[in-house]
Amino acid sequence: MPRLYSQAYLTACALTPPQAIRQAAALGYSDVGLRLWPNAAGAPQQFLIGQPAVLRETLAAQRDTGVGVFDLEIIRIGAGFDPRTYLPLLEAGAALKARALLVAGDDTDEPRLTDAYARLCELVRPYGLTADLEFMPWTAVPDANAALRIVIAAGRPASAGILVDALHFDRSGTTLDDIRALPRDLLHYAQVCDAPTRAPWTPMGRAFTVDEMVHTARCERLQPGEGGIALQALFSALPNDLPVSVEVVHLQRMAQMPPADWSRQCLAASRTLLDIQATQA
Known part of the structure; x- marks a missing residue:
């Protein structure tokens, strides 16, 4: 069966939701990811929640093209987390028939973070969504082992998931054995991109700082x-x-070409790498 590719929000971050869907269809993606909730107050996002006309246009684009909405961004679990804050996002996800929610863990009190994640999983279940906890080295869920530990401690809810981003895999110290240890039922999708593995401007290379990791x-x-x-x-x-x-953002390069050209290049590069690998497996 051919591998399914979704056009992530960051790969097409200049587009509205209906534009992203129509572009994805033209390029051969099966799905898109949308950022309907910003990752910080005032940060870039796509606007759909509370805008019925945009929702109608997005649903029409889905009907016309057959392209689905795979994941929605982003839910951040901090110290004062209340999952009900995100009910508008869940309702949008149900309307769009999205499959997954991208979740980041910011609360350094792990028992409290675990409890909040469990409550989120319970809340999202009726909406047909999974809550996919993404490990990122600068967050309170820095690696794959931490993500798995939290999901297990939360009771492995039916709507739980763990998201593997290639960039965070490389920079978090997560090993291939750690990845192999992740239960299949917790894996719903993975994100692909590339990057330098050590800071190239130093004589021998070095580990990246947090600011450098976030910037990349x-x-x-x-x-x-x-x-x-x-x-x-x-x-x-x-x-x-x-x-x-396919989550590849490079703002400088993207500014030099039409959005469709960038997204097309990213999909072609992903297929070249991963489809050949699947054929050889």
């Missing part, structure tokens, strides 16, 4: 095959049928 993640990712991440090894450790979210 949000502004300067590379297309698969352009960096040093062991992408083939990573995706060999993941299930072959796992849907892939």
Whole structure:
């Protein structure tokens, strides 16, 4: 069965939800990811919640193209987390028939974070969504082992999930054995991109600072095959049928071409790397 590819929000961050869907259809993506909730107050996002006309246009684009909405961003679990705050996002997800919610863990009190995550999973279940906890090295869920520990401590709710982003896999110290240890039922999709593996401007290379990691993640990712991440090894450790979210943002390069050209290049690079690997598996 051919691997499914979703056009992530960051790959097409200049587009509205209906524009993103129509572009994805033209380029051969099966799905899109949308950021309907900003990752910080005032940060970039796509606007749909509370805008019925945009929702209607987005649903029409889905009907016309057959492109689905795979994941919605973003829910951040902090110290004062109340999952009901995100009910408008869940309702939008149900209307769009989205499959997953991207969740980040920011609360450094792990028992409290675990309890909040469990409550979120319970809240999202009736909406047909999964709550996919993404490990990121600068957050309170810094690696795959931490994500798995939290999900298990939360009771492994039916709506729980763990999201593997290639960039965070590389920079978090997560190993391939850690990836192989993730239960299949917790894996709903993975994100692909590339990047340098050590800071190249130092004589011997060094580990990245938090600021550098955040900058790369949000502004300067590379297309698969352009960096040093062991992408083939990573995706060999993941299930072959796992849907892939193509999440490649490089703001400087994207400003130099039409959005469709960038997204097309990112999909082609991902397929070159991953489809060949699947054929050889």
